[in-house]
Amino acid sequence: VNIAALPRKDVEEFLKQLSAAASRLTVLKLMCLPRDTLSYELDSLNDPRAAGRLPAFQQPQHHDAVAIASAHMQHASVRFRLYPLLERILRTSPLTELQLGMEGLAAHLGLEELDLTACRLTDQGVSCVADIIKMHAKRRVDAGWVAGLRQYPDLSLDASMASTRHYQAMRDIAQQVDAQCGGLLHLELAENPEVTDRSGIALCDALSLDRRLILLSLRACGCGLRTEAEFVRLMRSHRALSRVDLRGSSGPGAAQLGILKVTAGCSTIPYGPAGAVFRPNARLPPCLSSPLLV
Structure with missing residues (x-):
């Protein structure tokens, strides 16, 4: 209708x-x-x-x-x-x-924050959110491919200079595409207890394609240690994701879960791995002890 x-x-x-x-x-x-x-x-x-x-x-x-x-x-x-x-x-x-409204969420270029806290989401609902993120990523890849289609190294320059300028041109294109295509920066999925590790894996899969999201909350959901392990692996190389809230989860091993976050010293270069190393966060109380990306 x-x-x-x-x-x-x-x-x-x-x-x-x-x-x-x-x-x-x-x-x-x-x-x-x-x-x-x-x-x-x-x-x-x-x-x-x-x-x-x-x-x-x-x-x-x-x-x-x-x-x-x-x-x-x-x-x-x-x-x-x-x-x-x-x-x-x-x-x-x-x-x-x-x-x-899923089509509208997927197509909207200005959508930066989506809050679905306590909306009784299930794994199927989070799968739809992951699909939206993938659509944003596909749109960005397609736009980047079109914008960079005629970009070649300048053969009139020496090899080193030509490579440097071509690399900078491609970075400029990527920044322009990010500005034009938009995408989620903040996603709240807290207090949906039927959301399980299956959702965590689906989100990690989507975010491995879309490197724009900064903040993600899965607080008080049904995720467990497997979700934490997937996000630890993802955040080692993700250029933007700096905080994942897993506090209050009820999945397997959830008592050990807290907040995963990137410290100020972590590299977030778009086209290179962060090279991060994990260590315990001594500043958090025991109930929130989680690895930190540093």
Whole structure:
């Protein structure tokens, strides 16, 4: 259902129908698109080969649609019915497919912080978040490949100078791509006890491709020592990830978990390994003792 295309009265009527069918619902897609937008038009707008055009979710028409949908959702006649209804659907319905804005999160170039604290996420939900991170990484790789397609060392210079200038040009391109493509910097997934080591592994896999995230919280989740080991391995070479909060976890060996973080002395050069060495963090109380990247 395209929420932005419905008048508020129709949204209220839709909620009545949704409530009546809640126990039988298997697919729920709540979208926010400009009026009269067809699927093939969206595909065309999102086509990376369509140079010079903004993606669908960056179009002014989409911003207007978001404003309309937001006004509908905040109205008292909708707000106090929609959220309890969605909670009931998520608890009791035999859902096999759910879409609540994932495409927008993946396509939005300005998204830097995502907070899903205490949202009753499961491993499947975190897998979707990991997929969003991978989409951001793919977009950045594609943009970098296009920008660097015609970049070659200047053969009129001596080999050393040509290599140095080419390397600097590629670094400049990478910085420009980072600025243009955006991506998450801060991700909060705390207080979701059904999130397990499976989610930790999925996030590490995604972050090995996207080297932009700085802060990650998995506090009070169901992760264990395996998640810690995966993040220790990742943070040795990740150029940006400086803090992973695993306090209060309930997974295997979780009593030993605390905060993983990078100290000020650690190298974060984008195109080289950090070469970090682990040692115990003596400044933390015993319940928070965790390795430090130093």
